[in-house]
Amino acid sequence: MKKFIAIIIVLAAIAGAVYYFVINKPHRDVNDEAAIEIAAPQLFAEFTANEAEANKKYLNKAILVSGIVSAVEENQDKQKYMILQTDDALNGVMCTMRSNDFSTKTGDQVSVKGFCSGFVGDVKLTDCVLNPQ
Numbered sequence: 001m002k003k004f005i006a007i008i009i010v011l012a013a014i015a016g017a018v019y020y021f022v023i024n025k026p027h028r029d030v031n032d033e034a035a036i037e038i039a040a041p042q043l044f045a046e047f048t049a050n051e052a053e054a055n056k057k058y059l060n061k062a063i064l065v066s067g068i069v070s071a072v073e074e075n076q077d078k079q080k081y082m083i084l085q086t087d088d089a090l091n092g093v094m095c096t097m098r099s100n101d102f103s104t105k106t107g108d109q110v111s112v113k114g115f116c117s118g119f120v121g122d123v124k125l126t127d128c129v130l131n132p133q
Helices: 004-022 042-051 051-058
Strands: 036-039 062-074 080-084 093-097 110-120 122-129
Touching: 036 042, 042 051, 042 062, 042 093, 042 122, 051 110, 062 093, 080 110, 093 110
Parallel strands: 036 062, 093 122
Antiparallel strands: 062 080, 062 110, 080 093, 110 122
C-alpha cells in the first residue's frame, strides 16, 4: 500500500511540474521574429491555389504583409482586426491586432506583421502589429 501511495505522489509531482512549465513557457513575440515579406493579394493567391503547400511555407511563421485596408472591425473578444484587400471580392487577409490602439481606416496602405494561423475563407494572421513604412 505504501508503494502505491508513493507512486501516486511521484506521478502527481511530475504532472505538477509539467503543468508549471507549460503555463510559464515564454510566448513568442512577433517583434522579435524575422518575417517573410509578401503582398496581401499574393499571400491569398498562394493559399487558394494550394493550401497544403502554403501551410508548409507560412503556417506559424511571422509574416510581414502589405496591402490596402478594406475593413476595420471588432471581434467577439473586443479585439480589433483589419481585412487587407485581395483579388477576391469576398475574402482577404484578416489581421487580428495585438492592441486596439491604432488609427488605421479603410483605404489606408499598411504593412502588418503577425503570425500566420491558417486559411478559413480568409488568410488569418494573429498577434499583429503595424509596421512603420
